[in-house]
Amino acid sequence: MELWHAWTCPYCMRVRMALAEKGLPYAEREIDLGSKPPELLALNPAGGVPVLVADGVAIPESIVILQYLEDRYPERPLLPRDPLGRARARMLHDQVTARLGPQLLKLARGTPDEKAQAAEAVRAALATLEREAPERGFLVGDYSIADIALASLVLKLPAPLRPSGLGLPRLAAWEAAVAARPAVAANTAVPRQARA
Ligand SMILES: N[C@@H](CCC(=O)N[C@@H](CS)C(=O)NCC(=O)O)C(=O)O
Missing domain, CATH: 3.40.30.10 (Glutaredoxin)
Structure with a gap:
């Protein structure tokens, strides 16, 4: 490939x-x-x-x-085995993408007003997700494409807008668990770390 x-x-x-x-x-x-x-x-x-x-x-x-x-x-696998679990993982993948994806672009390249609106949208989206997130563990049980989608966006946010910076305990624990995965750490580092 x-x-x-x-x-x-x-x-x-x-x-x-x-x-x-x-x-x-x-x-x-x-x-x-x-x-x-x-x-x-x-x-x-x-x-x-x-x-x-x-x-x-x-x-x-x-x-x-x-x-x-x-x-x-x-x-x-990166999707649960049961069909409802799979549906939930796909749904969360799409929801976090739709809610957070456009905000990252605005935070990076927007006008000051757009940046402020994007920061507010991120806070609102993560607060909603905090209420839905499990107390511990990954978003739909085992690690899945829902976690991958959220990690790809959250780990690019400035520290004060990440769950840990916003004081969202469930998502902060999720963030720490996800960031510790070698497959995540190796692929989200900015700037890119030198390869062996
Ligand atoms: N919906 C696409 C979005 C991909 C996307 O936005 N890629 C950007 C870089 S982050 C890109 O290639 N932009 C240049 C372009 O579209 O011409 C996906 O999930 O693969």
């Missing part, structure tokens, strides 16, 4: 984290988002990353890639 990705892109982080959790080897094609290579546009005319190339087929969209990896490599 070959993964086209940008190091700091949270959607690429999700795919790298899933590949690492499953222990799957892959060739990296790391790109500069400011200067996309024509080869990437040939694989994904929309021009975005991540794109996974598996058996010669280009798969864009992180959720589609995560689902493909789950279908093709079900060992070390």
Whole structure:
């Protein structure tokens, strides 16, 4: 497999984290988002990353890639076994993506007003999630794509906007547990840590 990705892109982080959790080897094609290579546009005319190339087929969209990896490599699963658990993991994946994803962009590149609104939206989204989160452990039982989605966004937030900074005890415990996973730590470090 070959993964086209940008190091700091949270959607690429999700795919790298899933590949690492499953222990799957892959060739990296790391790109500069400011200067996309024509080869990437040939694989994904929309021009975005991540794109996974598996058996010669280009798969864009992180959720589609995560689902493909789950279908093709079900060992070390990242979805619960029972259908309702799977539905809940997918739902949380989509909810955190929709609520937090756009805020990260605004926090990074918005006007001062947009940054303030984005910070408020993050506080509100995480406060809601705190009420729904389990007292301990991962979001839907075993570690899943819901945790991966949330980790890819939360670990990019400035410290005062993270669950630990906001004083949200359940999510703060979740954050510590997730950040300690080698597959997460190795794939979310910004700047990228030197590889051995
Ligand atoms: N819905 C996409 C979002 C991916 C995305 O937004 N990627 C950004 C980098 S973080 C990108 O490639 N931007 C450049 C572009 O779309 O041209 C996914 O989940 O894979």
